[in-house]
Amino acid sequence: MTARRRPTDAELAILRVLWAQGPSTVREVAEEMGRANAYTTVLKLLQIMAGKGLVRRDESARTHVYRAARSERATQRQLVRDLADRAFGGSAARLVLQALAAKKASPEELAEIREWLAEQEGKREGAR
Amino acid sequence: MTARRRPTDAELAILRVLWAQGPSTVREVAEEMGRANAYTTVLKLLQIMAGKGLVRRDESARTHVYRAARSERATQRQLVRDLADRAFGGSAARLVLQALAAKKASPEELAEIREWLAEQEGKREGAR
């Protein structure tokens, strides 16, 4: 029954640091987040997140080291799926169209998307 | 300072009903949401949402009528933008790629996306 809860805003901010920097101590995370929060706030958050299973921690040394439990990609997917369900009637495609309209993408990114679509097309053709 | 806050889960559920049904009374909303919540819960939520400016209400009759303050589309865009900022480094395109991977889209939807991309291509060409 792991009722998978989505990370909160503060949790996501911490996860971003962990994904970018890899396993980190509380101090490293706090410092990267630039004095926005007190050290103990980051500590508490990480403790809570460990309790929720969002991060794992290595306690073998006195200074514990935290790392994200799930990959950035997996988490992103979960978040996208969640948003699609909550606001787009479950349709990722409609989410995609709004996303394309909401923010301009660079030509490189558009090319990447085209590539993906072409791949899909290839698969469907091949399946016949 | 309209610090635009994103609607919560419960609020979004109500907005979905309002978007689908158009202006509705508390009872109509509550009924559509299928006994999941007590009548007064829906009422309270709508009152709070009115305070936040998420819905407008017509009090001219005894039974008030609520309607969504912003369109479904505008809200979806806001949510997508918000998610892109929080979890995709602000890149809507990366969000799109995850969205495409996360849920299967129907051929019709894929066609729609291709169409949009083609449109963009046309615009860029035309701008030279």
Add this chain to the structure above:
DNA sequence: ACATTTCTACGAATTCCTTCGTATAGTCAT
């Protein structure tokens, strides 16, 4: 007129999120 139903308003309980202060213990240099 009186009882029933249907509203809105409001208060209150619960839970979660976020924040930080304080307590306590380990480490390290002098």
Add this chain to the structure above:
DNA sequence: ATGACTATACGAAGGAATTCGTAGAAATGT
């Protein structure tokens, strides 16, 4: 060993979200 520093743990405060009960006004039915 004493003092300065750094670490974790814990408690607690404040705010937001969610839930629903109860009170009282307005409408409706008999």
